[in-house]
Amino acid sequence: MMRGKDVLEVACARGGGARYLAEVAGPRSYVATDYLESNLEICRRTHSPLENLEFRLVDASEIGDIFPAASFDFVLCVQAVTHFQDARKFVFGASQVLRPGGGLLMCDTFQRDKLQAVLDAAEEFGLVADATVDISRAVHAVGLCRMPSGRLAPGALRGPPPPPPARRPPAPVQSL
Ligand SMILES: C[S@@+](CC[C@H](N)C(=O)[O-])C[C@H]1O[C@@H](n2cnc3c(N)ncnc32)[C@H](O)[C@@H]1O
Numbered sequence: 001m002m003r004g005k006d007v008l009e010v011a012c013a014r015g016g017g018a019r020y021l022a023e024v025a026g027p028r029s030y031v032a033t034d035y036l037e038s039n040l041e042i043c044r045r046t047h048s049p050l051e052n053l054e055f056r057l058v059d060a061s062e063i064g065d066i067f068p069a070a071s072f073d074f075v076l077c078v079q080a081v082t083h084f085q086d087a088r089k090f091v092f093g094a095s096q097v098l099r100p101g102g103g104l105l106m107c108d109t110f111q112r113d114k115l116q117a118v119l120d121a122a123e124e125f126g127l128v129a130d131a132t133v134d135i136s137r138a139v140h141a142v143g144l145c146r147m148p149s150g151r152l153a154p155g156a157l158r159g160p161p162p163p164p165p166a167r168r169p170p171a172p173v174q175s176l
Pocket of ligand 1: 010011012013014017033034035036039058059060061077078079080083084085
């Protein structure tokens with residue numbers, strides 16, 4: 001889907017997803033942004049450079065001011081829209097920087113009213129919702145668990161040791 005395309009990722013955090021997609025999905029260019037310099041510093045330090053991958057300090061609400069109009073085929077935003085102060089302005093910016101036929105891909109844990117607000121903004125700025133997939137049933141089916149907090153002793157999250165490999169009975173000796 002992204003092969004040969006120009007991709008803008010908004011709110012990339014430490015850049016693991018960006019590094020992975022830039023390598024395996026084969027985009028022509030992948031610009032990964034976040035508004036925290038500390039995150040970008042980690043991105044640049046952690047990930048070995050790729051020719052098509054660039055990390056930039058950009059606030060989500062400013063993508064429409066920073067990047068030229070119609071310069072990306074995809075705008076990708078994973079687990080971040082609900083963090084944005086101004087999600088409407090982000091959606092507006094996405095509508096500006098996307099080329100005709102381009103796609104805004106979002107994945108998040110939305111409450112219904114927040115999701116509706118984002119979908120309304122998308123419609124307002126001329127984006128057409130191709131698909132919204134609600135995976136909450138699958139999440140509930142798997143179940144949520146409480147995460148331990150505080151410092152963990154080394155190995156505290158390790159499960160029990162694996163059972164020893166099953167012993168194979170010796171192969172029967174064939175008589176000639
Ligand atoms: C939960 S993390 C998700 C990160 C990443 N997309 C992932 O899936 O691992 C939320 C990210 O949103 C970024 N963020 C929050 N508000 C932002 C804004 N206004 N502009 C750009 N990035 C923002 C934070 O710095 C953080 O990296």
